[in-house]
Amino acid sequence: MTDTPIRLLIADDHPVVRDGFRGIFTAEPGFDVVGEAGDGAEAVAMAKALRPDVVLMDLRMPVMGGVEAIRELARTGLPIKVLVLTTFDTDQDVRPAIEAGATGYLLKDTARPDLVKAVRTAARGEAVLSPTVAARLMSQVRTPQETLSDRELEILHLIAEGCSNRETAKRLFLSEATVKTHLLHLYAKLGVNDRAAAVATGFRRGLLHLDDR
The missing domain is CATH 3.40.50.2300 (Response regulator)
Incomplete structure (x- = not known):
């Protein structure tokens, strides 16, 4: 540190x-x-x-x-x-x-x-959103099932592994800015506003499993 x-x-x-x-x-x-x-x-x-x-x-x-x-x-x-x-x-x-x-x-x-x-x-x-902004984004990007896209799921798995935005971008051949945008959409769909909450919610909803880590 x-x-x-x-x-x-x-x-x-x-x-x-x-x-x-x-x-x-x-x-x-x-x-x-x-x-x-x-x-x-x-x-x-x-x-x-x-x-x-x-x-x-x-x-x-x-x-x-x-x-x-x-x-x-x-x-x-x-x-x-x-x-x-x-x-x-x-x-x-x-x-x-x-x-x-x-x-x-x-x-x-x-x-x-x-x-x-x-x-x-x-x-x-790391991406950060106020709760009201997260709710507004959720209303923009949600689907009827509030499902994550394949790319959002990939990113969720990588942040669960502890990857930074830079590492995630490198592994998925994306820019960091693109990763941040996907992260913010992912947060909105899950109704969270940080990485730790996204991972916790991912496990709770069955999007992540202990075997994945």
């Missing part, structure tokens, strides 16, 4: 909101707030220059919105995780952000301990 702090960039067009987030993370051990951006274009430029581990990204900002900024960061190939933190949970907001490459999606009413935990989770490259 490393003692290196998680480098964090805060992107929000409201200075008061940025101040609030900065206060939260400067008070927490293990974080280093390296910068603040007031719009998506500034966030992309600062992320390229400062190389944070995680960007806390608002969605609706001037000059360049959050989804476009996430796409731009994905194109750079830099190992920067983006955690969306917004007041909006509509279909038009959630899915485009995730498909653009966001590692997670939280709402601004998330409790402080949950927010801190989510940033640590995102820094590890």
Whole structure:
């Protein structure tokens, strides 16, 4: 385990909101707030220059919105995780952000301990969703039987084996971003919001068996 702090960039067009987030993370051990951006274009430029581990990204900002900024960061190939933190949970907001490459999606009413935990989770490259967003995604991707696709089952088996997103991507010849999107859809179908719960639910529903591990 490393003692290196998680480098964090805060992107929000409201200075008061940025101040609030900065206060939260400067008070927490293990974080280093390296910068603040007031719009998506500034966030992309600062992320390229400062190389944070995680960007806390608002969605609706001037000059360049959050989804476009996430796409731009994905194109750079830099190992920067983006955690969306917004007041909006509509279909038009959630899915485009995730498909653009966001590692997670939280709402601004998330409790402080949950927010801190989510940033640590995102820094590890693991997907994280607020419960309301998970429910919304579930309504978008569910089938009448709420069954997992073959690809989602493959990914569930690999995370049950302890594979990281990177290892899963390598074994399935996919990009990490694609694995994250499948993971988020898988979470939505199972009604969970993290890897451990997905595996536990997989065993409970008979999708996983002890022999598989």
